[in-house]
Amino acid sequence: MTRDKWGDVLAFVALTLGAVAMIGPFFWMISTSLKPMAEQFDMRLIPATLTTENYPKLFTIMPFHLMIWNSFKIAGISVIGQLLTCSMAAFIFAVVRFPGRNFLFVLLLLTLMVPGQITAIPQFIIFKWLGLYGSQAPLYAPAFLGGAFGTFLMRQYFQTIPIELAEAARIDGASLSRIFFTIYLPLSKPALAAFAIFAFLFSWNDLFTALIYLPSDPEKTTLTVGLALFQSQYGGQWTLMMAASLISVAPIIIAFFLAQRHFVEGISMSGFK
């Protein structure tokens, strides 16, 4: 074998080990969620008795379906807000030359260094003053105010699009917004897909904000809060816990597989030719 091939073998083995390490706990979770309560500690990977009873039981304990819907709604609205505002800001940073552009961009990136816990209190005061405490708005409204991560990601992608396209469109008579919507957005589907998944994940996984603004009212609160409540009450019942966990990650896994191709393209930022 040549050296290159040995390298391939090593990489393959390393990746396989990595994949096993990742998939192992996940598989364990699925397996446990399909066991009857009595066998939860039987140390078998394949359940001796296969049952789906844990799943319907979950929904009798707590209205998980309501919380899933809430999480979906909030994450969905957040994604729309982030896609729109971040890509708009990114477009201006990438395409329009204006004084102070680089300074403003660095300033924006600096906000990445500020932990969410620091802005939580002022933000809480603002939302309380606006009378939105107790509603879901504080969970998705900030998504409409842009964000450093998304702006950065989209700007990087926009910069791979030859600026001449924007210039040609300008000579053709297109306004800035026209150039954005009919040239840049359609050409940025991979980056938009990647960013949409990030934004969705971020919102879907958010427990901190939900705990602050949403009382533990199952009608309004999110799946993360529900899961935390559930854990505090049924912590020892692993079959139920694992079923609940699986429900909470399933949408993300499905979303990832649907957008996988775009996602990988968007991350590697190669996409444009």
Next chain:
Amino acid sequence: MAQVSIRDLEKAYGVTKVMHGVSFDVADGEFVALVGPSGCGKSTLLRMIAGLEDISSGTVSIAGRVVNEVEPKERDIAMVFQNYALYPHMTVRENMGFSLKLRGGAKADIAKSVGVAAEVLGLTPYLERMPKQLSGGQRQRVAMGRAIVRQPAVFLFDEPLSNLDAALRVQMRAEIRALHERLGSTSIFVTHDQVEAMTMADRIVVMRAGRLEQAGAPLDLYDHPENAFVAGFIGSPAMNLLLGQAGGGQVKLSDALTLPLESAASGAVLYGIRPEHLELVPIGTSGSITATANVVESTGTAMFVGCNSGELTVHALFSDRPQIKRGDAIGLRPKPGLSHLFSAETQQRIG
């Protein structure tokens, strides 16, 4: 009336000044080539005419109207970019019709205009294709098609042929020129290739480092370059420019070499003679250069000889096929009346 008029145009990026007052006119229906080495400011100038770049000072007028503050789309121009800048997600038809669609033209009218332009450019079979399904030459044509459907007063080209292979470049050269005649349009064509400029243009504007060096008809630039830069830039292979001392009807190029001069100039000069204006004479002929050939290249139509005479390097080009081999000693004599003389100090023409 001049279709495009450039007056004292200056451009600075921050504190760096890249254009130092350029003025010239382009007449209605004229094909002007803007030529100069890379980085001399050709694209910047073209982009200022197009309205893509702010003007630091001076004016650009199109059809008698100062357009400094006018949006690109209102300037009645169209531009063809070096990388074509076709919209990758639109078909050829959509690419070509985009500007008309933005103007709010009726669907039928757009289809007709695009159809006519496609016919002219031989693109009719490709209208429903995407740009990436086209060859380089076809993309080039689509870029031109996008320009001509708008029927602009002025066409701007920024090195549109530089991404094509040599054969296609020659073909497109002729096609662009023919299209220019057919549409009766006014064109400004940027290139760093002086052959392109010479073969296509009615008039050439030579630029260097943000300054206009000379403007004139191609053969005027060839016959009467106003300075040493234009002399060296126009013509291929480049003119021999030899440093020497003039005086008493002679120019002394080295201790061993003195040539007769038709001018009465004196002092330090650059003596210019084009390779094709040197003739082969027997060694020792009066007024000739004795040199050793060390590069001999023949293309069939012409023979290029690079030789050394002491410290001097001289290039010669013969259209017949003299029997010269590497290492041969040859005699070269400037044809009478075809030499050029520039001041060594100012680089300007003095005879």
